[in-house]
Amino acid sequence: MTQAPVHSRPAPATAERIVGKPIDRVDGRAKTTGAARYSAEYPYPDIAHAALVHATVSRGRIAGIDAAAASAVPGVLAVITHLNAPAMKPPPPVSMMNLSSLASGTTVNYLNTDEVHWDGQPVAVVVAETLEAAQRAASLVEVTYETLPATFDFAAEEKNAKPQKSDLVQSGGATKGDAEAALAAAPVSVDLRFTTPPHNHNALEPHATTAAWDGDRVTVYDGAQNMYWVRDNLALKFGIPAANVRVISPYVGGAFGGKTMVWAGTILTVLAARVTARPVRLMLTREGVYRTVGGRTPSTQRVALGAEADGRLTALVHTSVTRLGRVGGGPEQVTSQSRHLYDAENILVQQNLVKLDLLPNTVMRAPGESIGTFALESAIDELAGELGMDPIALRMRNEPERNPIDGKRFAHRMLREAYARGAERFGWSERTPEPGSMRDGRWLVGMGVASAYHPSWQFAANVTVRLSADGTVVVRCGFHEMGMGGATAQAQIAADALGVPFEAVRVEYGDTALPTGPGAGGSGQTASIAASLVSACDKLKRSVLALARRSGDSPLRGQRMTGVEARDGGLYRTGRPGLGETYAAILTRAGRDSVEARVGSDTRVGAIAGQVRFMSKLMLDRRRWVKAASGAQFCEVRVDPDTGEVRVSRWVGVFDVGTVINAKTTAGQLRGGIVMGVGMALSEETLVDPRNGRIMNPSLAEYHVPVHADIPSIDVSWLDEPDPTMPLGLIGVGEVSITGAAAAIANAVHHATGRRVRDLPITLDRLL
């Protein structure tokens, strides 16, 4: 939760920038030694353990529950079902005025209804003295169902999809000119269909919650990407003020979108603690994650491109079908990148949706663009083949000056530079264009490229910064640390802003008792906090200068901020070395233990005002600019000509992510996205039985994420040019690197074998 300050190292002699350096993460030691405490590790002497019982039909009503055998298991405290659970309020209807209404993973009021809406929905929770007793008893709960007709076969139902309606955040479709007519008239064209399968979240830490009530107040430890959504959702469900719910989310063992919404496990742990009047812990089994936490929707996509013989795009069509649950889920912005990447004269994008009786989908790393770039960037590669053009040259031929769909300005756009650097690092010039023309011994070798694209986001963040007379700094903001290095990055930013050593800064996060931080989503957390943190540090420096300039003894007497810079642990006159003094000296003389500055208000009115101010700024910003991270993905694959096995042998990714705060954690984020992209390309697939809607591979043994042996050394780099419209010039790095990855692999596989695989994953049977 916090980082212990280290005072032993001397302050750097000069104002050396800390932002950009590859600094070790501040929580690295705690994590590698096991000292870091996760949600399921909070000890209470009287803790009880919970286990879920899942429905085994896709749609129906519970006809009967026999809990006798379960209740008889020694140590069982309660078997909670819809027959005996206390009433909870249903989730609120989704409203853009109350963003926490987006938090509900599903609209089901768990254990307050006899209705079953998907195979896997929790229908009972067992609480016992031990985990073993709870799990055994859960297996003995006998549930019978009246089944109702249900639809769950995406392949069969996608023809019934309806166009997605546009809302404040995303539009379901857009057009420029007449793309279909231009396509028909184009001298060279491709018109292709792609499919991607459902994917499930597999964070190292399964979802876990520990909840303890004290009267009508509850403390909830929950690995979350948005603690405030958890807080508000629980307050509403249990009919208590939000101030009575404290959510602590200190370390999160990976999330990737899977911990953005509030899922059944969190709610049912709080319910179980209330029913049993005991602190309760529930860590989902891996199967429990698959059955109760949404994943990525499958998709079918059409990408059609028309071009002149010189490669100039005249038509770009990208349409998609994805699914929602009947009881929740959100549209994937599959066509997002197709509105921004290519300067086509005519464009048509349209997203379509079908509702099924399945666990609702949710966000997963780069929702939309990860699977959307697979289709678009594969199609561009195919068109390059039709044109006889180099695929990079085709992209550069169509690189837009302004946003293609609406002519808005790009805040930042460096794809040309990314491709140029990537081609050099990768050795693209050694590629012979003809498919199947490159070999290494018996292996077929292929090289592929694709563009990465992910919009950048910024959210509201309240921050306080306190400077103490001993020179240490505490930054407080309720943000989320899922492994990306948030506390380390913010400590670097504060250290530079205040001119103090990195080690003097302590960052507190992961607790709703702190000033309200942003959710960790949309790759927007770092930029969101940075904006407020820099402004809080400015306020703080002004307060400190105000103390100094009033003092006749200070070399800063009468100075204004414009003539002063923060460095060497204090304030000094610009261009006048030695003329200034340390914060410690200023505060000590003023008789102050500390000085604090705050950005944003956590009062009810303050929060609403802040949200309105923020939303209007966001909307204005969006009207003016198109902001995004982008990149060039280069990969080399080897394909076994006998068996069709594909092995990724080399990777170069060059990204435009603006200012990089921490070179080490940024590289880790970018590599991690590529690894997930390799999984998406080659092996990941949730198997939903089309006969009954049941997930059949809910385990890491049968759902194939990449293992170490699947991953080569990955060369990532960035252009390090600040985006002038973003705080500190930084663009989020969390998601961009999964985008384009699957297409780069598919394109490399085609180059190696001459086979186009348009259906993920690219398993060996598709190459036999």
Place this chain on the structure above:
Amino acid sequence: MKAFSYVSATDVAAALRAISTEPNAKFLGGGTNLVDLMREEIEQPDTIIDITRLPLSGIEELPGGGVRIGAMVRNSHLAAHRLIRTRYPMLSQAVLTGASAQLRNMATVGGNLLQRTRCLYFYDGAAACNKREPGRGCDAIGGFTRNHAILGASEACVATHPSDMCVALAALDATVVAESVRGVRRIPMTEFHVLPGETPDIETTLAADELVTAVELPDLPVAATSAYRKVRDRASYAFALVSVAAALETSGGAVSAVRLALGGVAAKPWRAYQAEQVLLGAPATDETFERAADAELAPAVAQSQNAFKIELARRAIVATLRRLLTEGSAA
């Protein structure tokens, strides 16, 4: 997991007495499969007899030139043993392609013989499975059958045996040594596992009260030029779609000795006798290898999603034999 009693045996006689007196008891070796299945409540023994302290951890040469492997030898130890690496490289390679390093450090030779299928429907208590509950039906048929059998399946069960080690043992004509209170029995490896027929719940010819104490490998010069090729959906930690254990010796351009077995294709490690018959004495060429593979796979029947495995098996057989011919035992 259902509660169970635990006893630990320190010698073979005590273990055999315990299994013959305790009702619904199971031996516990490395526990890498049994404990998983107990957690899923697919196995629900009342008593666990821990045999990890039995003195069955040796690998020794037999007087006739073969090798005897104790049932408690850990997989990683087996794979690393000099006798195995030099005389039976396919066995060492097969073991190393299985599971993960952590699992191989725990898993035992005896336990690996009794590994149960990874059929998704066997593992899911909500699904119908004749292996788990005889007579309930088989949801795998018509379902996800990528990992399922193409040879020797029945209308009751289409599951495959997941072990890599067993494929090599079947190719090597190993013998399983089993003991019970009634005495010692020697079971040829190729007769240890059985095809499902009408009773897929019966997977081996081992009696419920018998303990595997050793596996014996014959003196088999051809095995010195042998290899194991596993084809799967990721580079490690995945079960075989198809695997091939092959040993090949040629003389004057013709096959003078051969052993061939397939994994991932049937409810038992599949000894490819038909292919061996075609190969023996024939010129060691791709054409012969292809003919041999075709002969073995002639009776193959695909499930809804695994027709590719017939072609994959054919290619894997040819490629493995070709590589043995040109590169020897190099893994």
